[in-house]
Amino acid sequence: MVVLSKIYTRTGDRGETALGDGTRVAKDAPRVAAYGTVDEANATFGLARLYAGEAMGEQIERIQNDLFDLGADLCRPDMEADADAEYPPLRMTDGQVDRLEAEIDKMNEALEPLRSFILPGGSKLAAHLHLCRTVTRRAERLAIALSSGESVNSAAIRYLNRLSDWCFCASRIANDDGASDVLWKPGANR
Numbered sequence: 480m481v482v483l484s485k486i487y488t489r490t491g492d493r494g495e496t497a498l499g500d501g502t503r504v505a506k507d508a509p510r511v512a513a514y515g516t517v518d519e520a521n522a523t524f525g526l527a528r529l530y531a532g533e534a535m536g537e538q539i540e541r542i543q544n545d546l547f548d549l550g551a552d553l554c555r556p557d558m559e560a561d562a563d564a565e566y567p568p569l570r571m572t573d574g575q576v577d578r579l580e581a582e583i584d585k586m587n588e589a590l591e592p593l594r595s596f597i598l599p600g601g602s603k604l605a606a607h608l609h610l611c612r613t614v615t616r617r618a619e620r621l622a623i624a625l626s627s628g629e630s631v632n633s634a635a636i637r638y639l640n641r642l643s644d645w646c647f648c649a650s651r652i653a654n655d656d657g658a659s660d661v662l663w664k665p666g667a668n669r
Contacts (some may be wrong), residue, residue: 501598552635571632583641608646609646615642
């Protein structure tokens with residue numbers, strides 16, 4: 480259980496922060512950038528949820544909880560030390576990725592195949608979900624960049640990849656099952 484009795488600690492005033500294992504690193508370290516962007520993505524989902532109906536709102540709530548799990552996973556660098564940790568570190572699982580895939584498949588059943596790229600927009604919910612998608616893609620790129628030099632749970636990267644796909648399908652659902660998608664018109668303004 481997390482207990483936050485004091486919000487500011489002053490320990491980051493010199494540009495450093497603590498990772499999940501207590502290691503101090505610069506606030507602009509690649510690992511901090513990756514989990515910080517996951518946190519940013521989570522905030523965009525909070526905005527999208529304001530416009531979602533009950534069913535999609537429940538899905539978004541599960542995603543937001545997953546994103547906290549993902550941040551916890553990314554902030555703990557040494558996966559090999561997990562077995563020796565005092566408390567078992569929280570890591571993303573294949574089950575979380577599988578759940579997203581099942582939700583994507585269900586949404587896709589209601590959608591006609593695309594014959595054009597779509598522009599981010601349409602309904603308020605769809606526009607917010609497109610923002611969620613692009614911030615999630617950035618988090619994925621940062622996690623992949625991090626993985627080129629440090630240990631990263633592969634399920635975390637897969638989750639981010641599926642989540643951006645989930646956002647794309649959900650945005651189409653939010654646009655009247657794709658009927659109100661805003662289609663790209665290549666070269667329309669030449």
